[in-house]
Amino acid sequence: MEPGFKEAFVRQMQRLMGSEWMELSLALQTTVPYRGLRLHRWTMAANHEGRDKLVVPTPTYAISTPVPMPAVMAESLAKPVPWMTDAYYIPEDSNLGKTIYHEAGAFYIQEPSAMAPAVALAVRPGERVLDLCAAPGGKTTALARAMNGQGVLVANEIHPKRVVTLAQNIERLGIPAVVVNESPDRLAQTWPGYFDAVLVDAPCSGEGMFRKDSAAREQWSEDAPVVCASRQKDILRAAVRLVRPGGRLVYSTCTLNAMENEQVVDWALRELPLTLTALPNWPLWSDGRPEWGNDNPRLTLTKRLWPHIGEGEGHFVAAFTVARTDERAIAAQAARGGTQPVSSNKRKQGHTDDRWRTLAEELLHDVPIQWQTTVSHGDLLFEAPPVDLVTTGLKVLRPGLCLAEISGQRLQPHHSLAMAVHPDLVRRKVELDPALASDYMAGQALDRTVSPGWNLLMSIGTIPLGWGKGVPGRINNLYPRGLRRQGLLF
Numbered sequence: 001m002e003p004g005f006k007e008a009f010v011r012q013m014q015r016l017m018g019s020e021w022m023e024l025s026l027a028l029q030t031t032v033p034y035r036g037l038r039l040h041r042w043t044m045a046a047n048h049e050g051r052d053k054l055v056v057p058t059p060t061y062a063i064s065t066p067v068p069m070p071a072v073m074a075e076s077l078a079k080p081v082p083w084m085t086d087a088y089y090i091p092e093d094s095n096l097g098k099t100i101y102h103e104a105g106a107f108y109i110q111e112p113s114a115m116a117p118a119v120a121l122a123v124r125p126g127e128r129v130l131d132l133c134a135a136p137g138g139k140t141t142a143l144a145r146a147m148n149g150q151g152v153l154v155a156n157e158i159h160p161k162r163v164v165t166l167a168q169n170i171e172r173l174g175i176p177a178v179v180v181n182e183s184p185d186r187l188a189q190t191w192p193g194y195f196d197a198v199l200v201d202a203p204c205s206g207e208g209m210f211r212k213d214s215a216a217r218e219q220w221s222e223d224a225p226v227v228c229a230s231r232q233k234d235i236l237r238a239a240v241r242l243v244r245p246g247g248r249l250v251y252s253t254c255t256l257n258a259m260e261n262e263q264v265v266d267w268a269l270r271e272l273p274l275t276l277t278a279l280p281n282w283p284l285w286s287d288g289r290p291e292w293g294n295d296n297p298r299l300t301l302t303k304r305l306w307p308h309i310g311e312g313e314g315h316f317v318a319a320f321t322v323a324r325t326d327e328r329a330i331a332a333q334a335a336r337g338g339t340q341p342v343s344s345n346k347r348k349q350g351h352t353d354d355r356w357r358t359l360a361e362e363l364l365h366d367v368p369i370q371w372q373t374t375v376s377h378g379d380l381l382f383e384a385p386p387v388d389l390v391t392t393g394l395k396v397l398r399p400g401l402c403l404a405e406i407s408g409q410r411l412q413p414h415h416s417l418a419m420a421v422h423p424d425l426v427r428r429k430v431e432l433d434p435a436l437a438s439d440y441m442a443g444q445a446l447d448r449t450v451s452p453g454w455n456l457l458m459s460i461g462t463i464p465l466g467w468g469k470g471v472p473g474r475i476n477n478l479y480p481r482g483l484r485r486q487g488l489l490f
């Protein structure tokens with residue numbers, strides 16, 4: 001038996017792949033896993049520079065305007081990931097994850113093959129998009145980048161602990177998403193046919209991660225693919241109901257197992273109102289195998305990344321169009337105005353909170369329409385959810401961007417607002433050099449003289465880091481205690 005693999009796994013792969021298993025096995029055991037990152041607040045593209053501020057009104061969210069990556073960082077990113085814009089391979093021992101730039105959401109570290117499902121969903125600004133199995137948020141954050149801060153993005157995670165991590169990543173990357181903690185079935189009952197595009201990055205037996213994750217190898221059992229396939233079908237049944245007629249659904253896994261890949265897709269094509277659509281010809285990805293899924297010839301439209309062939313870990317992706325759905329979905333589509341893009345500033349009517357209005361006017365040159373009223377949730381004030389998204393009765397962690405929090409008698413701007421707001425909207429900013437930014441993220445007060453009493457957006461270049469407050473002789477540090485780290489690199 002090959003070291004590190006369970007016997008039943010080896011038997012299963014030999015049965016499936018024949019002699020090719022030897023190549024895969026060798027690659028899994030003798031080559032290093034691929035690592036990558038996606039630029040998020042940064043871009044390598046030159047065309048984001050020099051927007052004409054007289055013509056283009058300042059967008060509400062920073063995410064709408066990625067900024068050019070510093071040349072010195074760009075030099076270390078030599079090899080692009082071919083299937084994703086602004087994504088690069090990084091060395092296995094890269095310490096970019098320990099830098100101030102990572103903590104500020106300039107990029108997201110993600111295994112390259114895992115970038116493909118968000119590309120496959122091909123979302124556009126203004127769409128209504130759901131990431132149904134979203135934690136820790138790798139794909140949600142890519143979807144948000146593609147949506148440019150426009151439309152409705154909902155990130156759902158069923159697991160109560162994992163949804164907290166999801167919300168933290170969404171905050172760090174400055175994303176104005178709705179975050180929910182529900183079962184797919186409950187969402188399907190509440191939002192029939194609401195979304196233009198739904199991503200199902202399904203829980204799976206994780207065989208594609210065996211090279212990089214010894215825990216995945218140890219946790220695998222012979223039953224896992226059977227249990228996972230049954231769960232995947234349940235999730236897909238619900239997911240289909242969430243998509244508008246004619247909308248898109250992407251199904252992905254990080255397993256090699258045919259039972260969870262080709263066989264689930266073959267089942268979905270027979271049981272659900274779905275047709276497969278072609279994916280781009282990503283370099284070194286292979287077609288799905290019809291012989292592993294009931295000889296269904298359409299399965300060549302699905303894609304696999306094999307760790308012994310492609311430049312990434314194991315992944316499977318299938319893209320569907322939803323042909324028709326139930327009557328509730330058709331009625332819901334008519335009610336929301338067909339396939340029209342949704343305007344991000346069309347929000348439910350929240351409360352007009354005088355304290356928030358005063359704070360917002362003090363902080364911002366111009367208070368965007370969607371922040372003029374708020375909804376409250378305990379001590380927190382949020383932007384109201386999109387106008388046509390029903391959230392009553394759901395476990396909603398974040399109905400939208402968190403704007404402010406009540407602290408004693410006072411209202412303070414929330415860290416999420418600092419991370420999401422477009423810096424050009426903010427009245428008072430303090431730009432830090434990298435060394436000072438590292439001190440700030442460690443929680444130190446900064447020795448600078450500014451007018452006392454002001455809330456200040458601290459930033460590195462134009463990338464926001466958090467709030468500070470002017471007091472005589474220094475800037476008090478409002479970076480959240482739970483996020484502080486000593487010795488971040490720069």
Ligand SMILES: C[S@@+](CC[C@H](N)C(=O)[O-])C[C@H]1O[C@@H](n2cnc3c(N)ncnc32)[C@H](O)[C@@H]1O
Pocket residue numbers: 114132133134135136137138139140157158159162183184201202203204231235
């Ligand atoms: C592959 S992970 C998602 C990774 C994520 N999309 C990303 O890119 O960071 C699958 C997720 O599905 C969740 N999950 C597990 N069982 C589920 C179920 N029955 N319904 C929906 N989601 C489930 C898991 O908690 C896990 O967070």
